[in-house]
Amino acid sequence: MSESDARGAGKAAPQRRPPRAGSRRLSRRLFMTLLAAGTAGVAAAPARALAAPRKPPRVPASKRSVAIEKGIAEQKTFLAQQLRVIRDYPLPPGSNPAFVFAPLAPRRRAPRGTR
DSSP states (O other): OOOHHHTTTTTTOOOOOOOTTTOOOOHHHHHHHHHHHHHHHHHHHHHHHHHHOOOHHHHOOOOOOHHHHHHHHHHHHHHHHHHHHHHHHHOOOOOOOOOOOOOOOOOOOTTOOOO
């Protein structure tokens, strides 16, 4: 018996997983290349951010007319007043909630051809 036969004696053959659909096997060399490229990109990102300071974002001028701005301000004040009234409404302790969320079961689709 040769030395290589003696080493493998008593061991079961390794089982191979079936290949995944749509995937191709990467060689170890390609995997290591991709890993090194990704690591280099991550390492270079902070240095690139420090090297080139960015300008603050430009705030566009308002394109709304004065009348529209006034209307929006009025709506905001009216909404604030309405919310204040709702929140200040006294509820007796232990009162029932306004609604209870009860999720519906998903509808089952009819099998094809039975319609």
